[in-house]
Each structure stands twice: as C-alpha cells, then as structure tokens.
Amino acid sequence: MLQPYDPDWPIRAARLLTAVQQVLAPLEVAEAFDHIGSTSVPGLAAKAYLDLQVLVRELPEPSVVDDALAAAGFVPAVGARPDSPGVHRDIPRGSQVVPAGVWRKRLFVHDIDGPGAAILHVRLSASPWGRYTVWFRDWLRAHPQARDSYADFKATAAAEHAGDADFDDYTRAKTAFFDRVQEEFEAWGRRT
Template sequence: MLHPHDPAWPERAARLLAGIERALRPLGVAEAFDHIGSTAVPALPAKPYVDLQVRVRELPAPHALDRALEPAGFLPAGGSRPDSPGVHRDVPRGREAVPDDVWRKRLYVHDLDGPEASILHVRLGASPWGRYTVWFRDWLRANPDARDRYAAFKARTAAEHAGDADYDDYTRAKTAFFDRVQEEFEAWGRVPRDGDVSPR
C-alpha cells in the first residue's frame, strides 16, 4: 500500500496543477493551488496517488466544475462507499468556529490505475481544512521527528488495513494521528514565515 518517497511525485504534482490552473481560469474562482499529503513531504512513504488541492472563493455548480476539469483529465469521485469520507464535505476538525457550509468540497480523480494517479480536493478558501493540509505538510517538512512519527504510524495503520477492499477505513484510522498533533501543527502553522504567501 505504501511506497518509498518518489522524487518524481512533486514534478507530477506541479505539472498537473498547471493544467488545473489553466482549466479553472475561465471560472475565475481559484485562490491557491497546493500539492498536499504525504507525496508532498520528502522522505515520507505514501500511497502512489499525488494529492492536490485547489482553494476557491466559492464552489462553482457541480456541472460547471466537472465540465471545466474534464479536459485536464479529472473526473468526479463518488467514493468507494456511500459514507466515504471527504467526498462532498470534510469532517469538521480544529477549534475554529466557522459556518457549517464551509466544510463543503468536491473530490476528483485522475488516472487512478495509471502512472499519473492523483486525487484533487476542491475546497473553499474559508475552510480550515484548506489551511490545515498546507500547515500539516509544511510542519512535517520542517520537523523530521514528526515526519518519522507519522511514517511509523502510517506503516502500522497500513499493515492493519492491508486486506481491506478500499482505503476508507485506513483513511479514518489516520485521523487518530491528526487528533494527537492538531494543536501542535496548527500553532506552528499560524506563525508567519519569511516568503510565505499561503493564505492563513
């Protein structure tokens, strides 16, 4: 399930994000384009699916977003099960008081059985999840000990779910680590840093 970090993952992410940016430009809603998840952290093992994120001012109508992203090779994801996490909305987390509406999202997949496999999360710019994914990525990059703790946790969790028919329970199980480190990476993420242009 998990693969050693591949230096080609960031290159794939950059290429795909450039295509997504071109595809969404006519809609005029995109605020940020991010390579997130484990494939964005050097030396961290990961599933071989590059996780991407677009943060938008507002979520376009589903048919408009689907139509815009299709030429870039991204198709709407339905999830493995009716209750698959993170398909149409994120599970609320953190202590920020935000309207329930900001957790809405859209999920897309690209070439899942091929060499360009990737997953695209389209989130509202107001969503704490959009910030958390970037803060968590950057926190792991800056803290090798945290990265190694996460790698060990993921390896154990992947082994426990090796026989599963899909990734849903593995995804849910990983939240235990996020719960443990949420305050730590969130506090780290809120500190401005030189050259940081990510929305906070």
C-alpha cells in the same frame, strides 16, 4: 499500499496543478493551488496517489467545474461507500469555528488506477481544512521527527488495513494521528 518517497512526485504534481490552473482560469474562482498530502513531504512513504488542492471562493456549479476539470483529465469521485470520508465534505476539526457549509467540497480523481494517479480536493477558501493541509505539510517538512513518527503511524495503519477492499478505514485510522498533533501543527502554522 505505501511506497518509498519518489522525487518525481512533486514534478508530476506541478504539471497537474498547471493543467488544473489553466482549465479553471476562465471560471475566475480559484485562489490557491497546492500539492498536499504525504507525496508532498520529502522522505515520507505514501500511497502513490498525488494529493492536490484547489481553494475556491465559492464552489462552482457541478456541471461547470466537472466540464472544466475533465479537460485536465479529472473526473468526480464518488467514493467507495456512501460514507466515504472527504468526498463531499470534510470532517470538521481544529480550533476554528465556522458555519457548517464551509466544510463542503468536491473531490476529483485522475488516472486513479494508472501511473498518473492523483486526487484533487476542491475546497472553499474559508475552509480550515484548506489551511490545515498546507500547515500540516509544512510542519512535517520542518520537523523530521514528526515526519518519521507519522511514517511509522501510517505503516502500522496500512498493515492493519492491507486486506481492505478500499482505503476508507485506513483514511479514518489516520485521524488518530491528526487528533494527537492538530494543536501543535495548527499553532506552528499560525506562527509561521
């Protein structure tokens, strides 16, 4: 499930983000494009799926954004189960209080079973998750001890869920680590 860090991951992420930026440019809604998740943190083992993020002022109509992203090889994700986390909305977390609708999102996949596997999170710019993912990435990059602690936590969770039919319970298990460090990385992110 987890693979050692691959220095090719940020190169692939940059290529995919450039393609996404090009196909979304005519919609004039995107404000930020980021490589997030474990594959964006040098030295951190990860599932070999690149996590990418686009922040938008408003979520475009599904047919419009689906057609645009299809040109870059991304298709809408449906989730492995009806309650798959993070497919249509993020689980509210953190200190910022926002309207419930801010947690809505769209999730897309690219070559999900192939060597170019990537997951694209399309989030509202007002979503705290959009900031948290970048702050968490940057916090792990700046704090090798936290990165290593997260690596150990992920390895344990991956071993516990190695026989699962999908990644949903592994994803849910990782929230225990975020619960433990949310306040710290959020405070660090606000300062920097």
